[in-house]
Amino acid sequence: MHEMSLMLGIVDLLRKNAAENNIGKISKVMLVVGDMTMAVPDALQFAFDSFRDEELFGDAVLEIQKKPVSGECKDCHQNFGIDDFNFLCPFCSSPHVRVASGRELYIDYYEGD
Amino acid sequence: MVKVRMAAPVLQQNDEVAGENRELFNKKNVFVLNLMSSPGSGKTSILEKTIGKLSKLLKLGVIEGDIYTTRDAERIEKFGVPVVQINTDGACHLDARMVKPTLEDFDLDELDLLIVENVGNLVCPAEFDLGEDARAAVLSITEGNDKPVKYPLVFRQSKVVLLNKIDLLPYTDCEIELLEEDLKKINPELELFQVSARLDEGFAPWIAWLEEQVGLKKGS
Ligand SMILES: Nc1nc2c(ncn2[C@@H]2O[C@H](COP(=O)(O)OP(=O)(O)O)[C@@H](O)[C@H]2O)c(=O)[nH]1
Numbered sequence: 001m002h003e004m005s006l007m008l009g010i011v012d013l014l015r016k017n018a019a020e021n022n023i024g025k026i027s028k029v030m031l032v033v034g035d036m037t038m039a040v041p042d043a044l045q046f047a048f049d050s051f052r053d054e055e056l057f058g059d060a061v062l063e064i065q066k067k068p069v070s071g072e073c074k075d076c077h078q079n080f081g082i083d084d085f086n087f088l089c090p091f092c093s094s095p096h097v098r099v100a101s102g103r104e105l106y107i108d109y110y111e112g113d
Numbered sequence: 114m115v116k117v118r119m120a121a122p123v124l125q126q127n128d129e130v131a132g133e134n135r136e137l138f139n140k141k142n143v144f145v146l147n148l149m150s151s152p153g154s155g156k157t158s159i160l161e162k163t164i165g166k167l168s169k170l171l172k173l174g175v176i177e178g179d180i181y182t183t184r185d186a187e188r189i190e191k192f193g194v195p196v197v198q199i200n201t202d203g204a205c206h207l208d209a210r211m212v213k214p215t216l217e218d219f220d221l222d223e224l225d226l227l228i229v230e231n232v233g234n235l236v237c238p239a240e241f242d243l244g245e246d247a248r249a250a251v252l253s254i255t256e257g258n259d260k261p262v263k264y265p266l267v268f269r270q271s272k273v274v275l276l277n278k279i280d281l282l283p284y285t286d287c288e289i290e291l292l293e294e295d296l297k298k299i300n301p302e303l304e305l306f307q308v309s310a311r312l313d314e315g316f317a318p319w320i321a322w323l324e325e326q327v328g329l330k331k332g333s
């Protein structure tokens with residue numbers, strides 16, 4: 001449900017940035033969303049369709065690139081993919097694992113004229 | 114057509130305000146706890162018991178997040194501790210900008226511990242930093258064994274999980290060892306406390322943990 005407030009922020013950032021760069025029409029937005037955020041892509045799409053205005057966004061498409069969860073062991077320094085949120089190091093069983101990817105939530109780029 | 118790279122974090126505005134809140138808490142040496150759970154897990158009940166045990170030992174304040182009502186704030190007010198209500202007016206979580214203005218309503222120089230009861234929701238609050246020192250999640254054993262794996266973020270980001278309603282264990286299919294095992298996989302460094310707010314049982318380790326955190330913050 002917080003996808004609505006996230007999208008308000010996203011549309012706001014895009015409006016400001018487009019104005020600074022003299023872009024009058026946005027055609028595509030690329031958003032990066034890690035699997036360890038609680039943002040659901042379908043809900044983000046829905047929110048995007050509710051908040052965009054015709055003038056700036058017209059037929060703009062929102063594309064979402066997902067990032068899998070991965071970790072880095074603070075003890076043996078191995079990198080590994082993390083399934084089912086199991087944060088024990090598969091190499092040395094250490095519980096000290098840093099989240100290396102999966103927490104991303106950012107606008108990568110947009111295209112427009 | 115042009116392509117504009119932004120690499121702009123969506124939560125940047127929230128995180129900046131959270132940073133300002135945190136700076137203020139550090140300056141005033143107040144330990145701030147963000148308390149999260151589904152609706153009905155027992156956040157307010159746990160707060161009531163916690164205040165009862167701690168208010169003689171240290172100075173406590175409470176922020177109550179609720180979508181529309183002031184019911185929880187009224188429950189806390191009875192204990193004579195300063196409480197400020199934030200109505201999110203529909204929003205499913207507190208964010209740093211909602212918390213910031215309420216800080217003027219507390220005498221932070223006097224406070225040792227500020228507990229924020231977030232809006233009842235296991236999903237959305239996990240995404241929003243308020244500037245707290247630590248997060249604690251409440252999970253009542255009647256919610257089902259699958260909740261940690263279904264909502265991992267809130268448990269990954271918490272330092273403490275209070276397993277509440279332990280008094281109901283005989284009447285549920287909850288397998289508490291399995292539940293704790295799942296929680297430890299998501300967050301191996303988690304502190305787990307089994308409590309019953311109804312029976313006022315199991316609170317000693319939780320109270321000791323809070324006292325320790327407040328002490329560490331005072332000493333810093
Ligand atoms: N049996 C039992 N009921 C509890 C316990 N803690 C809270 N409750 C009940 O659960 C309901 C929700 O509690 P509340 O503290 O309002 O939950 P909150 O929505 O998370 O703040 C209330 O009816 C409480 O009386 C407990 O330890 N055991």
Ligand SMILES: [Mg+2]
Binds near residue numbers: 157158230
């Ligand atoms: Mg409550």
Ligand SMILES: [Zn+2]
Binds near residue numbers: 075076077089092
């Ligand atoms: Zn390792």
